[in-house]
Amino acid sequence: MTEFDEIIIGQGLAGTTLAWHLLDRGRRVLVIDRAQPGTSSRLAAGLITPITGQRLTVSWRCREFLEQALSFYRQIESRTSTSFLHADGALRFWQNDREQHVFARRLEEEPEFASQVDELSEVPDGVLADQGGFTMPTAARLNVPLFLDASRAEFQRLGAYTEADINLANDLNLEPGRASIPRLDVTARTVVFCQGIAAADNPWFRGVEFDATRGEILTVRIPQLEECRTLHRGVWLASLGDGLYRLGATSRWNDLEEGPTEAGRDWLCSRLREWLNCDFEIVAHDAGVRPIVKGRHPLLGRHPTLPQFAYFNGLGSKGSLQAPAMAAQLAAHLAEGTPLGSEVDLNLRTDCRT
Ligand SMILES: Cc1cc2nc3c(=O)[nH]c(=O)nc-3n(C[C@H](O)[C@H](O)[C@H](O)COP(=O)(O)OP(=O)(O)OC[C@H]3O[C@@H](n4cnc5c(N)ncnc54)[C@H](O)[C@@H]3O)c2cc1C
Known part of the structure; x- marks a missing residue:
């Protein structure tokens, strides 16, 4: 049997970021994935947005996670000679007066909020932003x-x-x-x-309660819009280049x-038509599940009674922002026993005791 320190089951955002951090610590790692289409990570728009929701909440430990995420992805870009991080910022336009009031209050009361926003200097052609809005310069995709x-x-190159x-x-x-997988002739400590929503059926971690949501997302072509920043107004529009954009997302x-449902598609299109003055054509329509767990924050750690098993899940709707920092924490825990937050x-x- 080939021996490893860690075998990771699942190569979504969780498994991939963890594998990189463990490899960097000199661990012998094997990642196993069933290469299934339509998983959460394969569908995700990959938005890294510091301020989200109608209540304009600053994302949990935003500054710290953002710094770690940007530096991590940049490093992997250079190691793989591939460009996948777009740090272009985002614009958010007001939907109503209430949002403006919440914004003004947060700006006054929360230094962290103030550090993540900027004035809206101009509005892209084709976009209706009659009430104004603000810029998030650190947003990325x-x-x-x-x-x-x-x-x-x-x-694969590293075996x-x-x-x-x-x-x-x-x-x-x-x-x-x-623990061993005899069928593959591999064994590990x-x-x-790192299975995402598929872990809902994992017999050793039945104590994890999911509160997952289904999200629908469209890919649309908008030839008249030229905008690399992500635009938010009820729904968001994120550029893929060449006139293509992701439009999202529903949450159920x-x-x-x-x-994918007709109702989901119609809702996304009608929300977009409220503020986009250009024609668009639907190119693709997908639906996936966000692996949200009760308590909202991700879950990491070893099994309480079977220490040969460990767990990394619950990245929810913020996988791109939080995965690098969470994976770094779990890698240090697995390799050196560093306590988890x-x-x-x-x-x-x-309670996952069996
Ligand atoms: C519509 C939509 C839009 C989203 N947009 C964003 C966004 O803009 N920004 C953001 O940060 N997040 C977004 N998310 C959430 C983000 O996608 C998740 O946080 C993240 O992808 C979760 O990653 P994961 O690795 O935990 O799970 P997954 O991506 O589900 O990965 C798990 C992997 O494990 C594999 N696997 C499971 N069981 C087995 C097994 N038994 N054997 C072998 N392989 C197995 C699966 O095939 C899969 O490859 C979105 C999600 C959806 C659905």
Whole structure:
């Protein structure tokens, strides 16, 4: 059997960022993924947005995570000679008076909020922004599929990747101090489950409660709009280049299994028509599930009674921003036993004892 320090099951944002951090610590790592289309990371628009929602909330530990994320992705860009991070900023336009009032209050009361916003200097042609808005200069966008593909190619080159669909009930053998997958002839001190929403069926982590949402997203062509910054007004529009944009996203707690719906498509299009004065054509329509867990923040850590197993999940709707910092924390925990932050420690927030 080939021996590894860590076997990671799942090569979405969680598994990929963790693999990089462990490899950087000199660990012997194997990433296993079933290369399934339509996963959360494959569909994500990759927006890194410091201020979100109708209440204009500054994202949790935004400054620190942003710094780590931008520096991490830049480093992987240079190591893989691929460009997938677009740090162009974003514009947000007011939908109503209430948003303006919330903005004014936050600007006055929260130094962190004030440090993440700027005045709106101009409005792109074709966009209706009658009430004004603000700029988020630090907002960025990660081309997630490109990041995953470039990482996978490098992991393959290093002998650290294999494609397989792991049957959790039959494929894993537990031994003292290690876990093995005999079908693949591999063994490791730790198997880390980075499965996204598929972990809802993981028999060893039943104590994790998901509060996942289904999101629909469109790819649209807008030949008359030339804008590389992400635009927000109820919905968001993020450039893919060559006149193509992602338009998103819906959020529903029910019918998680359902694919793209007519209602979702119509809602996104009508919201966009409220402020975009250009024709657009729908090129693609997708639906996926955001792996949100109860308590909102991500969950990391070793299993309480089976230390050969560890877990990384709950990136929710902020995977691009939070994954690099969370993965760094988990890698230090697995490799050196560094304690985890209490907000994300699996064993403080769930009961996974079997
Ligand atoms: C419509 C939509 C829009 C989004 N937009 C954004 C956004 O703009 N910005 C942002 O930050 N986040 C966004 N997200 C959320 C973001 O995508 C998630 O936070 C992130 O992708 C979760 O990554 P993950 O690695 O935990 O899970 P996943 O991406 O689901 O990855 C899990 C991987 O594990 C594999 N796997 C699972 N079980 C097994 C098994 N048994 N054997 C082998 N492989 C297995 C799966 O095939 C998959 O590749 C969006 C999500 C959706 C649905």
